[in-house]
Structure formats: C-alpha cells, structure tokens
Amino acid sequence: MSTAVSVFVLSPDTRSERRFDLHTTVEQLKNKLELITGIPVGNQQISLFNHENNIEPVASLSDDSRPLGFYSVRDYQVLKVFDTNPSVSFTGQLTDTSQVDKFELTDEAYAQRQDTVLAYKQRHRIGRFAEADKAPSPKPASQVDIPIGSRCEVETTETDFHKRGTVRFVGQTKFGNGEGVWVGVEYDEPIGKNDGSVLGERYFTCKPKCGVFVRPERVTIGDFPVEEIDFDDEEM
Numbered sequence: 001m002s003t004a005v006s007v008f009v010l011s012p013d014t015r016s017e018r019r020f021d022l023h024t025t026v027e028q029l030k031n032k033l034e035l036i037t038g039i040p041v042g043n044q045q046i047s048l049f050n051h052e053n054n055i056e057p058v059a060s061l062s063d064d065s066r067p068l069g070f071y072s073v074r075d076y077q078v079l080k081v082f083d084t085n086p087s088v089s090f091t092g093q094l095t096d097t098s099q100v101d102k103f104e105l106t107d108e109a110y111a112q113r114q115d116t117v118l119a120y121k122q123r124h125r126i127g128r129f130a131e132a133d134k135a136p137s138p139k140p141a142s143q144v145d146i147p148i149g150s151r152c153e154v155e156t157t158e159t160d161f162h163k164r165g166t167v168r169f170v171g172q173t174k175f176g177n178g179e180g181v182w183v184g185v186e187y188d189e190p191i192g193k194n195d196g197s198v199l200g201e202r203y204f205t206c207k208p209k210c211g212v213f214v215r216p217e218r219v220t221i222g223d224f225p226v227e228e229i230d231f232d233d234e235e236m
Helices: 026-037 107-112 117-124
Strands: 004-010 015-021 044-049 078-083 151-154 163-171 182-187 211-214 219-221
Touching: 004 026, 015 026, 026 044, 026 078, 151 182, 163 211
Parallel strands: 004 078
Antiparallel strands: 004 015, 044 078, 151 163, 151 219, 163 182, 182 211
C-alpha cells in the first residue's frame, strides 16, 4: 500500500501539484513548502480542503509534530498555505501589478515603431491594411469630333421622323456609371427627356422636354435645317 499522496498546494503566489509521504510531519512539510511558496516556516498556516473552492477546511495542520497521515490526507485534496505575516515575506506582491510602472506609448509613437503588430500588419497587408478589390477605373473619354453648337440629327428607329437639334454638351457625366462620352442635344421641338439636367446635375440649359443625352455613335453632324413637327396631326 502506497504511503504517499498527491495533493494540490496553493499559496497567494503559487499553485502546484505535489507528492508527499504520509509519514512526513507538519514541521517537515513546512520546510518543504517554504521552498515552494516562499513563505517562511514560522509564518505558515496550513489548512486542508477537499476542493479548491471549498470555504470550510477539513482540517487545520496546526500540530507540527503530527504526520500528514494523522490528518487523513487523501489524493488530490488541497493544502492551502496562508502567510500570517506577508509584510516580511512580501507574499502577494509578485502577483499584484497595481504598483508596477506600466510602459505606455502614445498612438503616434506606437505607429512609428517598426517592431509592433501594427507595423507587421502594414508590411504584410493584413486585416484592414489588405488591399481591397479595386474598382475598375473609369474608362478615359473617347476623342469625338462633335463640336459644341453644331447642328445634328439623332438616330431614331421611327421612319421619316427626324430628331434634329443643336449639340450643347460633350463629355463624361455622373450618370451612366461615369464611363464614356455622352452628347447632350437640345432638340428643336419638345421631344426630349429633360431640360439639360439629370439627377440634379446640370450639364446645359434648355426648355423642358427639349434635352436629351445620347452616345456619340447615334449623333450625325451636318447642316440640318430646323423642321417643325405638327403635333396636331391625327394618326391614321
């Protein structure tokens, strides 16, 4: 039959699992525990608990001449070592960080250091420093030979219906994804869609329903006379 037990030894600064012979006296135990806990023999008060979270001890090892077996110490019970004079042994000060001077850096100083996690993430483009998928750059405006103020005719699918007007704008716009060139035309008659503005952005000025924006390929420049459209004609 084994005469040794494994117990947990707890003190203000330490926690460990130890194995002791049951014939070891409390006095001998205290000498061993001084090396483990740093608490002088004369300042030790040892209590035996069934579990670490128990409040009431099973026994108090107060008689230095008694062996551990006298207190019926079993495997995996807990020996809590209390320091009766912590001012001498500085018990608890090893784990008390309230008196420790902390090393602090301002955000600006931290950002300038090259040995930090922040610097590592910046160098390797990790997390918020990773390159986001870049949106495609707007296509450069095509070079079109459509002078402002020139007469034009806009392509239409309606037979014998000529959409004629004057070029008032050539360039990129905020609508249509901002890509490519649009031609703003002021129609001779109110057959358009706007007054030269789209979505609150003005590109030229004309009467309501006389403005329209089309792609350059739909515009033909030429000496197109003004045609009056009779809106009173009834359809046959």
